[in-house]
Amino acid sequence: MSETNIQGLIAHFPIADQTVPISNPVNGKKIYDLPQLSEQQVIDAIDKARLAQPSWEKVSVTERAKVLRQTQKLMIADEAKLLDLLQLETGKSRAHAFEETVGAIAAAGYNSKVAVKALARQKTKSGIPVLTKTFVDHFPVGVVGVITPWNYPLALTMLDVLPALVAGNAVVQKADNQSALTVLFARHLAIEAGLPAEVWTVVVGDGEIVGNAVTDHVDYVAFTGSTATGRKVAQRAAARLIGCSLELGGKNPMIVLESANVKRAAEIAMAGAFGSAGQLCVSIERVYVPNRMKEEFLSEIAKRTNSLNVGKSNDFSMDIGSLTGYSQLQRVTGFIDDAVITGATVIAGGEALSETGPYFYSPTVLTNVNANARMYRQEVFGPVIAVEGYDDLDDAIAWANDSDFGLNASVVGDERDALKVAEKLNAGGVNINEGYRASFASNETPMGGTKSSGQGRRNGIGGILRYTEARAIGISRGAIKIPTRAKQYNQMAPLMRILVKLIK
Numbered sequence: 001m002s003e004t005n006i007q008g009l010i011a012h013f014p015i016a017d018q019t020v021p022i023s024n025p026v027n028g029k030k031i032y033d034l035p036q037l038s039e040q041q042v043i044d045a046i047d048k049a050r051l052a053q054p055s056w057e058k059v060s061v062t063e064r065a066k067v068l069r070q071t072q073k074l075m076i077a078d079e080a081k082l083l084d085l086l087q088l089e090t091g092k093s094r095a096h097a098f099e100e101t102v103g104a105i106a107a108a109g110y111n112s113k114v115a116v117k118a119l120a121r122q123k124t125k126s127g128i129p130v131l132t133k134t135f136v137d138h139f140p141v142g143v144v145g146v147i148t149p150w151n152y153p154l155a156l157t158m159l160d161v162l163p164a165l166v167a168g169n170a171v172v173q174k175a176d177n178q179s180a181l182t183v184l185f186a187r188h189l190a191i192e193a194g195l196p197a198e199v200w201t202v203v204v205g206d207g208e209i210v211g212n213a214v215t216d217h218v219d220y221v222a223f224t225g226s227t228a229t230g231r232k233v234a235q236r237a238a239a240r241l242i243g244c245s246l247e248l249g250g251k252n253p254m255i256v257l258e259s260a261n262v263k264r265a266a267e268i269a270m271a272g273a274f275g276s277a278g279q280l281c282v283s284i285e286r287v288y289v290p291n292r293m294k295e296e297f298l299s300e301i302a303k304r305t306n307s308l309n310v311g312k313s314n315d316f317s318m319d320i321g322s323l324t325g326y327s328q329l330q331r332v333t334g335f336i337d338d339a340v341i342t343g344a345t346v347i348a349g350g351e352a353l354s355e356t357g358p359y360f361y362s363p364t365v366l367t368n369v370n371a372n373a374r375m376y377r378q379e380v381f382g383p384v385i386a387v388e389g390y391d392d393l394d395d396a397i398a399w400a401n402d403s404d405f406g407l408n409a410s411v412v413g414d415e416r417d418a419l420k421v422a423e424k425l426n427a428g429g430v431n432i433n434e435g436y437r438a439s440f441a442s443n444e445t446p447m448g449g450t451k452s453s454g455q456g457r458r459n460g461i462g463g464i465l466r467y468t469e470a471r472a473i474g475i476s477r478g479a480i481k482i483p484t485r486a487k488q489y490n491q492m493a494p495l496m497r498i499l500v501k502l503i504k
């Protein structure tokens with residue numbers, strides 16, 4: 001993207017006292033300086049969004065859905081630019097940028113398609129048949145705050161911002177500094193598609209200052225990021241009694257069954273672990289395989305992992321790209337070094353690839369990760385997978401569930417056996433014979449986590465309705481009135497007993 005185009009996008013922000021340099025992860029070179037907004041500038045942005053929201057709410061749902069459909073068309077037309085931007089800001093491979101972009105395009109289409117039905121007046125069963133009728137309307141909460149991380153800026157924006165907009169809300173999105181351009185370009189396309197500019201504002205800056213200002217002034221907050229930050233957001237939202245959804249971290253297990261084909265299982269585990277260099281919330285970080293197939297599995301996954309092309313490229317020649325920056329490199333190196341020092345065996349990878357670029361790290365397979373290694377329980381969020389053996393499937397299920405997290409899980413093997421295991425896993429999603437793509441790709445299927453992986457679900461009609469308030473309407477009708485005096489109750493009691501029996 002040219003300097004002029006970048007300046008055009010960041011002209012969205014008010015002039016700020018401070019800026020931070022944003023670098024391209026694949027070579028560490030500065031791309032541009034990003035303004036850092038103050039608390040007051042964020043509050044001003046929310047106030048403006050609040051002024052703009054009522055007119056957007058008055059636009060019919062059908063017309064709002066059309067804006068999403070048109071946004072989808074423009075994204076399809078500008079796919080190459082979206083891929084370039086995603087790669088520029090996150091350092092991910094073209095293939096992983098493509099996977100993300102397809103998901104984002106699908107989200108625009110899905111929300112456009114289901115919005116009218118999702119937001120239509122719903123007739124409900126009356127509690128006093130004949131005498132009353134009831135229905136529910138859903139109206140927008142007002143201004144929704146959407147807080148997004150740097151790893152999947154396009155997909156997460158489309159998954160969380162578009163449902164809020166189509167429900168008639170204004171959105172103030174706090175983008176991560178590292179991936180603000182992708183978000184701004186997505187917004188630019190929505191505006192080209194007919195969205196009033198004032199109803200989707202992007203703010204950037206210090207996570208705490210800007211994040212707190214958003215949480216303290218919006219009417220609902222949809223947060224995606226780490227569990228530690230999610231807890232802070234939840235506390236502030238609770239203090240204000242506003243709704244929030246929290247899409248947080250994971251320590252996602254895979255169980256390989258006796259019935260699995262070892263080669264296929266190794267391929268699925270490899271693909272499930274290294275998407276966007278493992279910087280993906282639903283990435284597989286631990287695998288449990290039957291002890292009798294462990295050696296073969298390790299050999300197969302090592303062979304596959306060692307054959308991955310890791311490097312920078314704006315075409316589809318590289319399987320894995322870079323980590324997204326210095327702190328990610330420090331994090332991944334720290335976790336893996338600690339695992340090795342405490343006894344883990346490196347089966348593949350295990351080193352930074354500094355000759356490829358400043359933040360590249362080799363896809364890594366470990367085994368014998370000790371229970372006191374930090375990565376045994378904590379999310380690494382990098383390209384590393386730990387393989388352990390089991391003799392008893394019940395043990396593997398117990399180990400899979402023995403985690404503070406419950407975001408994604410995977411089971412590989414005969415489909416019927418795998419489904420039985422899936423039913424025993426405490427996770428917001430389980431993928432059978434796949435790492436994460438099968439459920440992650442479905443916009444109709446709820447996505448979210450149990451335990452410390454979050455609260456609430458995105459996707460589906462519920463993903464739109466979370467941004468609304470339900471207004472229950474009850475109407476007393478007809479000649480027979482609901483009793484108001486004791487005598488009337490007495491007279492009507494026989495009829496009411498019959499009516500209540502009719503409620504099924």
Ligand code: NAD
Nearest residue numbers: 148149150176207208211212225226229247248249250281
């Ligand atoms: P993070 O929590 O550090 O930051 C996420 C966002 O919150 C950023 O925009 C950040 O600036 C902002 N923020 C920071 N402090 C804040 C505060 N006090 N109040 C409000 N906002 C604040 O997370 P990260 O490191 O950017 O992202 C990685 C984490 O996100 C991983 O744990 C990953 O698993 C998780 N994640 C989850 C999902 C999901 O859908 N469940 C998707 C992507 C990433």
